[in-house]
Amino acid sequence: MEGDLDLRSFAILSFILVVSYTLISKYRSRVRLPPSPIGLPIIGHLHLVAPIPHQALHKLSMRYGDLIHLRLGSVPCVVASSAEVAKKLLRTNDLSFSDRPQSKAVSYLTYGSSDFSFAPYGPYWRFVKKLCVSELLGVRTLHQLLPTRREEIVALMKTLHDKSLEGKAIDMGGELIRLTNNVISRMMMSRRCLVSDGEFEEVRKLVKEVAELTGKFNLADYIGLCKNLDLQGLNRRIEDVHRRFDGMMEKILKDKEEVRRKMKETGSMAKDLLDILIDISEDATAEVRLTKENIKAFVLDIFVAGTDTSAITMEWALAELINHPNILHKARDEIDAVVGKNRLVEESDIPNLPYLQAIVKETMRLHPAGPLIVRQSNKDSNIDGYDIPAKTTVFVNVWAIGRDPKHWSDPLKFFPERFMENEREMVDAKGQHFALIPFGSGRRACPGASLALELIHSALGAMIQCFEWKVDSEGAVDMAEGPGLTLARAKPLFCTPQARQYMLPLPLEFV
Template sequence: MATLQDYTLLFLILLISSLLLRTIFSKFRTTRNLPPSPFALPIIGHLHLLAPIPHQALHKLSTRYGPLISLRLGSVPCIVSSSPETAKEFLKTHELSFASRPVSAAIDIITYGSNDFSFAPYGPYWKFMKKLCMSELLGGRILDQFSPVRREEIQSLLLSLSKKSNVGEKVDVGKELVTLTNNIISRMAMGRRCIGSEEEAEGVQELVQEVAHLTGKFNFADFIGFCKNFDLQGLEKRYKDVHKRFDEMMEGIMREHEEARKEEKEEGEGVKDLLDILLEISDDENAEVKLTRENIKAFILDIFVAGTDTSAITTEWTLAELINHPPIMKKLREEIDSMVGKTRVVEESDIPNLPYLQAIVKETLRLHPTGPLILRESTQDCEIGGYDIPAYTRLFINVWAIGRDPDHWENPLEFSPERFISGGSSVDVRGQHFHLLPFGSGRRGCPGTSLALQVVQATVAAMVQCFDLKVGNGGENGKVDMTEGLGLTLPRAKPLVCVPVARLGLLP
């Protein structure tokens, strides 16, 4: 039986061998002018430098080594961009070289072998799915058609909060917001809420949040070759469990739609939703792209995760900032009361007349972008900022750091919506201004930007108009703890728990 000494000796041999091999190969490989890089350890490279929260750790490295850094995460070569200027080079000047995204074990297992829209390689399938997404779900005409759905779901949220307000009950605001956004996406994509009972609602919310958490969690197997055959962290088991639960839910919903389609053929055409259209395309032998059942389920999963968690988290961060800044909350209420009045609830159609509300949401997205890191992968060699970037290099654009860049933002850590009023009002979040990139930019920028802004702005306005939110826990002296948590979508470390107190008597 091997002893501790045996294992120690083996480890030392492996370590020394790795150092020797690295030295030998470095002499024979073509010399490249790579960006600055910190000292790397054998085998793991710079992985140890990413703890505890990657985007924060990368920001610290950029303050020392500059806006463009070269890293080696295990065996994966990486580049980190932390300035608007370098981000523009990657996302605009050399966009086609970085139009694909790297695939992790989590993505591969959960999304049916990377059959989803977000992580599909840039090519015919991705282009077809984006066109379909914009024409049947996220285009301006479709968003207008679904305006009553969003209004009904926000009204449902307000009524739920009102009931809890009447009895002084504490509310986990994040959970309520996930229910809201989940219902909106479900009704837009599948013509129905996918949840009924409170127990079922919690199950779906946990599923969506777990997918977001797992896809953002570090997995050694993605970076260190010899770990790929060993589930050292137990993550692969969790990936498969989430995949199985989602698959069972989607199979049930798809069977319902297929039965309804049979009835409609007999009785006449009914109203089609996105899932109906996807099923029709999968049955069409002459379709531009042949969709499998797995393609459809992966696409719906993508829409759920991208549309549910992100909008809910942005709304939660916005409300937390407003609670911590009473003068800003007061100014927003004055704007709403002035433009909307006190006899009806604010609606989406009022948003163009509420510039301070829009500025508040922009400022939240600057400080708390729901996607703190944009991930891409180069498909060919290129030169950025005088440095060589080899093909198959993984790219991290640190959106979180760019939003805090003191060269582009005055008092960057201060929550100040006024920076987007008057002189800053022309700065938008749609990827044209590279010092503010919460939704990315270019071909692979977020297609759901318009929907997200409508949901977040309308929800924040309605909640601020109708309720005072008294901090229930996680805060001191009425303040909310603003610590960030781990995840792909920048969740809060502690939930926002409040007691809603009704303001205007607009709700029963």
């Protein structure tokens, strides 16, 4: 009896595989898909994208071309690995690829995609995009919040100065997360996350876990048979992170209600980003009425996109500078010549510091904080003669594009001078030059690019200006990458700051 069952099961499975192969073959004969490696039954090409997806996809593109087709479980995907194909996807055919795929983690953590980053393209998304550009992250708001960024950078320099007196190595990734978290927190709700009650540590953990969970390949998203299973134990983690974040947001909103009540009583007009969102949610004439879930999800977007990515970029930049002391010294000489030694570098100095700008661009080329841009096609399209059906997930491999020898000579070398030569000097990182798109491009490009660049340049400039940096006896920093939605380092950057002079060029109240 058991033998008969085994034979019957084998026969059924064989029949399913034969029928599946036949259907796929007929489909491919009607639709001209991009080149593809041989896939496996059920899982397709999932086994080829581990352990670090952007690296694995880059290896596949080197063999199969700049535009390839993959089947991740039951999900059809295409991968673009060149600036030319990226431009066709993100600009020429922007409207056709303006949606984001919905994963289990993203949907749950963002209250059913009630946020901005993962919301479907439509009236709500366009409204929030306009809100970001005009008010939340616009030029006027960034200018008003310049003193906040300045104060937090000065506070970081003071902390590093105090640590330097102890002569102990510190986790620079943690310090930079604290900097960006405090900037975002003060912009968002006019206060820092408190160290005393563990609020900062909780926010830091939440940001890290959200980035990790939304960047993981969850079998439930790709294999239909696993849709209702939790084989990787991710559901429990997703629910736990959501519960903790929602509890934190409820407390923040409750505290904000009390602050707003007092503001009305005193006639105060000072408003932060959370005030703006709440005002819109209470405006009966608003084009779109924001719900409490929209506000919570938007705050999550700002914290994750605004803290993790900027801190990671600065951490990679500092690691490269430690490994290339000649570049560090050249950058410091530029700052000393332009700024002097009696004051701290400011955002207004950045246009006059082209080498510092080149260092940031080179860091983003080699270590883009978001190594993969993910989109979903909303209608049938044709790119370079290949058909891309609707509902296809699209990966633009920013990491691979930044290492493409067709656009970058000696692409694996950290060489900021490449951005000081001829037309390269005019290349920016805001999505206009497709060989360098760390913030994406097109209508779904990151709206916080200007804020991130202001903070990264001024904070990195201050760290170069004020300190020498030492690592352990090996003398070099390990540059291995870790997995996740953002390009985290495999190992934290521990180093020892050494103040260049006893009295740093800081405002007197901070020294």
